[in-house]
Amino acid sequence: MVTESEVLLVDAGNSSIKYVSLKDINDSIHTAASPQACFDTLKNSQPAKFIFLSNVGKASIEEQFHHYCAQNQIQLRVIETEKHRFSLTNAYSDVTKMGVDRWLAMLAAHTMTDRAFAVIDVGTAITCDFVADGQHLGGWITPGYGLMKDALVKNTAKVIADNQIPTDFGIGQSTQDCVAMGCQAAVHGVYLSAVDYLSSKHDEFSIIIGGGGKNMLAFAQFDGSILVANLVVHGLARYARRELQALLF
Template sequence: MNNIDESQVILVDIGNTRIKYSLLSHAEDEPSACEDAKSLFFFIDSQQKISHLYIASVRNQDLVDEISTMCDARNIIFVEKQTEQEAFGIKNSYANVQKMGVDRWLAMICAAEKSKNAFFVMDVGTAITVDFVVDGQHLGGWIIPGFQVMRNALVASTQKVFANDEIPTTFGVGTDTEDCVASGCHAALYGVYLSAVDYISSKRTEFDIILGGGDKKVFAFLKSADNMRLAHLVMQGLARYARCELLK
């Protein structure tokens, strides 16, 4: 298999809101995004020769099946990754691994490549997921409403509370209702981060923090510590599988 070039492999991450994609050769770069399979294949068809498509999805199966059918029509080998009990030295804590979203599993696979210490990996998107790994053992994790879900739920549940579309990148307090909502949701997310630091600190004195997701800019106010790494979690988790299976 080692005659496959990384530019012949495309990685596809179907999240809750968008489809993100990247060539394996560009897995460390910011991924591109589109809304539907037609747009995805407009890019695929523009490439010289895509031989493999690696995909992970947290959405319903219909879109995955559509992409699989379009791959078949082009003789592209279609590989969908699922959550596993163990891979790359990571042992899953879930008794039923199919109950864990593949995005969380791939985030851990990505993070484990970037850290030789204990770590927690935090994916900041529509939902925020946090997972803790010590000595290769997944201890468990958290799932929290993301910034926009939290803000929208607050506005929908109250009559005189309003919000704007701004996502804070500096930490502070608000001086009008819209700013108070944004700052309050921001503070709640920061509380999750601090709780994660507190929890991993109770297990190991040395640990790393792997941070990713489309809304990770909400933590831009943090000074990037020596033990913090930024990553395109799902994409780089898929890349690790693809390189292992195709190139070695």
Template sequence: MTASIKLLIEIGNSKLKAAQLHLDAKGGVTGMHYIGSYSVTSFCYRPNREKIGNVDQIIYSNVGDRKNYQHVKALSKKLKIRYQQITSPAQAFGVTNSYDAPTKLGIDRWLAFLAAYKDANGPVVVIDIGTAMTVDVVDGGGMHLGGWISPGFRLMNLALTEHTALVRAGGHHGDELTMGTNTKACVQNGSRAALAGTVLYAIQKAKSMFTDHEEPTLYLTGGGINHLPPEIVKLGLNRPHLVLEGLILYVK
């Protein structure tokens, strides 16, 4: 057996993230190299072979359109390699899915809290902020205790701008969460405050579900983390590629 490189792909609601996973001759992981974020069609039909490298397998997850399966299949044909799609199981790697219909749990959520639990080796609260904001709690025994799904930063802004006549949003914001002095700032900071409040209440709620000696570790992931004020980000571990880390566990 020789050293090899796997192509890890996380397909979200709006974009695709990809990384190389390097394995030694014994199959041990020697490192993960993040390739970047792309539209699904551009990455699959116009692959940058120099960036992708000499990979021998695609391992991917998909929470977007079902048609993405065909796009990944097309990519595998272009690269002349096999591919494997990961879906949410009832139980794996010492973690138990709380859903009655396990495959209905978003695979991004499963992979994120699976990776966090294996990393912490104990109870975790995992918050992923992208198009949607998801919260998941896993206890010290690996039992998923459930979670929440709410709009992410962009969807909150869109809900206001599309359903009100005079409200506008957009532009950049600073790190500090302040009181706005114009409508755009009020919308942006109101959405940021909602995200921050969800994080704080999730921590409080999780602690109430555990015994006194269990202290959950907070993991933050997703591109929307940059909308949280710094003092909230400091409460947890910022792991931007947690879903990709979860895919590593499925590499054989």
């Protein structure tokens, strides 16, 4: 019999690898800079029997997980974007063109509300997808905060920026502050645009926010938006629990 503590959920993103056991999904999620750093940490934890992997990083990440699992008698499940699963239908005609992180974020958000919703993931890129009545309607992809700042600095002669992320929101009185506040305003704009779009079509709706930069939208919690730790691992958990249930019968 496989227990939830023996199932590992792994979200391999563009900048880091996040992982947690299925049993501890509502606790702190661990972060590693590389697959090897993740494997080194796992040596001191309860051995896993299953790993559910979402990978939007380099192909070599998946290869390293295949090798690690083969060496340690672990069953690896690499989750890919699907057309239909768990009463949710994808709007893409070619689902292979959608990053699995977006698909898993939608699957996670789908369990959190019965209303039409937008799910916003704030990471290296910011993605926003809209769902109503179990149907994915479409979405947006825009550069994240860091990419926006980098693009400004690299493509303009007299614009400079620092590495600080503002802890409040306002207007700048130096070039560095103007860049920081301007990029933060653009991030806020994704949220406000999602509210505008949904409110034009639905009397009631939800906004679910996740990703490493979710705290940049922390102001949104005051109007009923839901902030979660990691949407991708919660989406992976749906696949993991379905397989564990099948093993019991």
